[in-house]
Amino acid sequence: MTRKLHLFAAIIATGLLSFSGVLIETAMNVTFPILIEQFHINPSAVQWVTTMYLLVIAIMVPLTNYLLKRFAIKPLFIIANLLFILGLSLDLLAPNFAILLLGRFFQGFGTGIGLPLMFHIILTFAPLAKRGLMMGIGTLTTSIAPAIGPTYGGLLTTNYSWHYIFLFLIPILVVSLLIGLYAIPYQKTNSTSSLDTLHLISLAIFFTGMLMFLNEPTKPLNISLFFVGLLAGGYSIRRAKTSPQPLLHLDVLKKRPYTIALLSFLAIQALFLGGSFIIPTFIQISLGYNAFIAGVVMVPGALISALLAPVAGRLLDRVGPQKPIIGGLTVACCGLLLLILACWQKSIWLLVLAHATYSIGTGFAYSNLMTAGMNSLAAAEYGDGSTIFNTLQQFIGAVATTIVATIMTVTQAHQSSITAGTNLGSLIGLACLFVLIFSALISCLGFFKKMQSK
Template sequence: MEKAKINLLPAVLAAGIMSFSGVLIETAMNVTFPTLISEFSISTSTVQWVTTIYLLVISIMVPFSNYLIKNFSIRKLFVIANLFFIVGLITDFISPTFLILLFGRLLQGIGTGIALPLMFHIILTFTPLEKRGSMMGVGTLTTSIAPAIGPTYGGLLTSIISWHYIFLFLIPVLLLSLIMGLYAIPEIKVQKSSSLDLFSLVGIGLLFSGLLVFLNQMGTLKSLIPLLVGAIGLIIFLQRTSKAQQPLVRIDVLKNKAFDLFLCGFLVCQFLLLGISFVLPNFVQIVLGDNAFIAGLVMLPGAAIGAILAPISGRVLDKHGAKRPILIGLTLAAIGWLALTILLNQPSLLGLVAGHVFYMLGIGFSYSNMMTSGMNLLTPEEYGDGNTFFNTLQQFSGAVATAIVASVINSFQQRNPDYLKGTTLGSQVALLILFVLLILIILACVRHFWRTKNS
């Protein structure tokens, strides 16, 4: 590998800008959901597909990208990803119907699904081990800073002009990414090292699609059909992985229990991030009666703090190890999350902002360090597979969290004659479900670090 030719920081930032744009739209569109529900005459459980379809496509594309990275130059993949994203932005800007809006989100998912693993591949391949925590923090910063401005950006444009302009104003940002990437990423020849296991890719597609549709229709008899489709997809994927000479993803990395722990911790953090980005903006608009811009502003301080802490926490890990930032971060996140759940009973904008800020302090210290700690346990030959597991399941878990939260809230809204009370109760129940997952991860991490210390 010709490591000297790449301009590392601008290369990481160029790929990161695409991931940033994807998360920005994702969080910006969350505050438009009440507007979309009214404009397209759809339900809460239907509108969440604006986020879910995007995350679903990324979940399928990331394993495919593991194959692409092994067989095509990173420069070619970067350009292709960028062009897909730009076409998706144009499609959504002019979209007159909900289905066309979803198609544009699908194209953006293809772009991000290539760009996200590409960014971490560049970091893992070209960054020295002793600086990896800091550079992973920079990579995470590009995606974690998006929630800091996404809701405000989306709320402002929706309130003043139209939600369509959320997509238009990002086209210059993607063009900047394209120019930066063409400068920083050289054409490095790649010796094809694998063939595409198409059956594994089909299995992953059936698995993720089936599970997400099942979660969307959960509680109904017809939900059993997509659940069966998901089960068939899982069987196909596992059989191909065990029998294929060059599987799409090697699951041997999951035999490392410490890697599994950090992977699960990372996914729980993603659950929380996507769950709260759905709950809070909709709660502020539906229950408190504020507009989309105010709903976005509520998210701004906490998300900004989480983004700022990402590279700082990486340096703490490089200097002091994983134990301090991860355990302190998860504890702070749990306190802030519980406070948010309680505050929904007697909500005030200031209280919700304070609870979210406290929670994001914890996420800032733990989120990216979970991925860094997990990847550091692997050999260079396993980086591609580990990277695939982190990035695929990150997106899928985000889609699952959004689907679960939307389904829970929608269920309480329909069953309660008072729509506002139903929204409040549904929001609290959704947050409590995610809180239980957070507590389980905290206990598992404490157990791991205690055993490591005494081994």
């Protein structure tokens, strides 16, 4: 009983840290129109509030895979928590855009360590029969947080100031730290593995080059960075194959069940982050509501995600992955079509219904895709498999945010008004997200059908 209590408390501690980290991804999205005016920047610049943060996480997660092999869990958790609190404090007092980005850097550093810790604890200490439920509880933090982020950010921005978004998270981090000091095991490590620095640097160059290009694809410097990023990505893959101790082993990608689950999971992550940018922006600019209303619209979907994550995990434990994943992706596609119609009709009530509908679908599919992918691996592959999930989760979130922000910037610049540009940009962005989710559904249908025929 004591062991189960400690496991649950450890998941709660790392879950609170991860929840805060993922919440802050989208909580600032509703403030973008305010930040653009306050700091005199354009949409392509302001989206770096999210992109900078996700970029740091994407770089840190693979590094954390190495850190978990060399250092005990508890001190890593403490460092992650303190760095996150430092980032929150900087942004609470940020007098300019540069300091705001610096604070986001430290928040990304802390989240990049804390997020893999949660899944490491679940995969290491939770029994297989309970793994679906535990992964559901853990993934709850990464699925509900993006949805309620705009609500949280909108409420505080409208009634106080965007600075309070960071202030109100500090007590949560303190509680997380106290629970973690009690519950997280020290777990000594005996590994003598060394850090492949070249592998880490090449990954960082790849992520940065891709995001810089997507942010402003016509800029000559960013075109150059794109090709530099491609070269760095190719070198990173080569290091993974030839280095005696690579940062990541990519052999897990050869397993079809894992890869199908990973790509479908990333499609939903793109929907989370891309949708969390599009919907609040559309509500404020196209429909004329304030940041608070833009956040409130996301509440029903957020509550649905909160209720479904552990339920969906329990369902996988009982009936397997096929029904919740296929059913969830189907409902998500229907919800997205409804969302496109809501933006076309400019109906806020239809928009609420559409967001709630696709949240039902993603609630059943999201955590179960990660669980199904991880269950297809051997125990020795959990570290690399989880790291790839978490790294690409953050990177695809940054890519999705960057792409929809770029679409919005371009359409606003080429339409007769900002409102008309936002309308068109929202529809184009949502159409792109629908293609991703529909592709994930077709891939999973084909895979499960092939498995049944065998």
